[in-house]
Amino acid sequence: MIVKFIILTSLSGFLLFVIINNNGLSFKKLNGLLEKVNIFLMNFEFGYLINTIPLLRDILGSRVRLTEKLFTNEELATFNGEIGSKGLYLAILGKVYDVKKGSKHYGPGGNYHYFAGRDGSKAFITGDFSGSGPADDVLSLQPEEMAGVNQWLSFYENEYTYKGKLIGRYYNSYGNPTEYQKQVIKTLQDIDGEKRRNEDLELKYPPCNSEWNRESGTRVWCSKMSGGIRRDWTGVPRMLYLPGSDSYRCACVKDPEDPSTRRSSREYPGCEPRSTSCRVFT
Ligand code: HEM
Structure with missing residues (x-):
């Protein structure tokens, strides 16, 4: 079944490529189109298969990560732990974790249910669980506060199971870091550099x-x-x-x-x- 699917999708991908090429679409447009196809396939939960299709992989080149599952916001929302949901996941700085083993915190009625099925990065610092304003916008925090969010990320990395990436503010639909994410990383590196310089200074x-x-x-x-x-x-x-x-x-x-x-x-x-x-x- 999977093999059949792969062959069919490879063929349709190839045809799509030929059609687009013949119509003289630019690489940028081709990328945009493939991005839409990628999201479309992901909504059917076999998006990760796209990464195993050699032809599409070749077209997209190094822009595709091979093994990671990519989530859309809508898909992640279906993992909010409510009755009938697909599971209990949360995202932080665009990375998705299965937090089922912490369901007393994140499940319905738990103190931290707000985080379930979404990227609530900012609320890890503000404690604002009212749902107002962009929940994942950490560049509006102070640099040290951003470092605090990053510590929470390490916490999830250590305590829970990593599931993939969330398409949106931090990762594009190829799973690659966005400009926003690069800015966050730069800020975190600056803080780290300054911390190290201060430590060196304290030693000297x-x-x-x-x-x-x-x-x-x-x-x-x-x-x-x-x-x-x-x-x-x-x-x-x-x-x-x-x-x-x-x-x-x-x-x-x-x-x-x-x-x-x-x-x-x-x-x-x-x-x-x-x-x-x-x-x-x-
Ligand atoms: C910005 C505010 C806060 C945030 C974002 C926050 C977030 C969290 C999260 C995510 C957990 C679950 C960790 C896990 O997966 O094991 C947790 C646990 C916990 N939090 Fe908070 N928290 C906040 C403030 C507080 C405050 C003010 C208190 C107490 C006065 C508190 C007490 C606790 C306790 C006791 C646990 C562990 C509960 C248990 O293991 O049963 N938190 N917190």
Whole structure:
């Protein structure tokens, strides 16, 4: 039966290709047409078979992922866990997961039933389950909030079964990332890069210990554990000015003569340059 289907669809795909070619349609138009055919077939739930049809695969080239199931919004909505539905799925950032084992959360009457049968990415942060506004638009969130949605994605990746991709905001009908998705990934990479740079900075310039008392005021000092960063050097306190900031923090500096350290830090006034402890006069 499947073989017959494949042969028939291959033939019709071939004919379609020949007809279109003879009529001189551009590759762009051909793509658009195939996109519609792809969605049409998917609505009949054998869309994934299109990926196994060599001819269509050749036409579409690398734009088709070979094994993944692609869902339309309408199809995903039929997996909302209600009586008579096809199952209990949700999507996050365009990826679809089977969450049946969490039906107490996502099933009818569950606290998180809102997420069933849809991509409610944004509500993972806003907690707005009223259904108003685009539920999957995360670019309207703050970058750190987007990172929060991404953590939820990791949660589903670890805890539930991946089922495929949702055609729409994040993936096109070939299962390839949309421009929107690329923007999301870029934002997440930027956040990640900044986080890593901050971590590197903390290792290079660990925070100082500090204390204050009424008689002697503030004192800052370095130790091999200051800032909670265990290391085999102590360092000397410096006022560290981070890029883009006009304020400073106290950092323990291993090599105060290092040119980049000299550019971004100042000695505490009245403190010996090599002293591991300085009084702060404000
Ligand atoms: C933005 C707001 C929130 C969102 C999007 C959210 C989302 C979720 C989701 C998706 C689950 C199910 C996780 C799974 O599949 O195992 C869950 C579970 C849970 N949530 Fe929330 N939650 C929110 C706020 C809260 C708050 C404010 C509380 C408590 C004060 C809370 C308490 C819980 C508890 C206790 C569970 C586990 C229930 C169980 O295992 O039986 N959540 N949450």
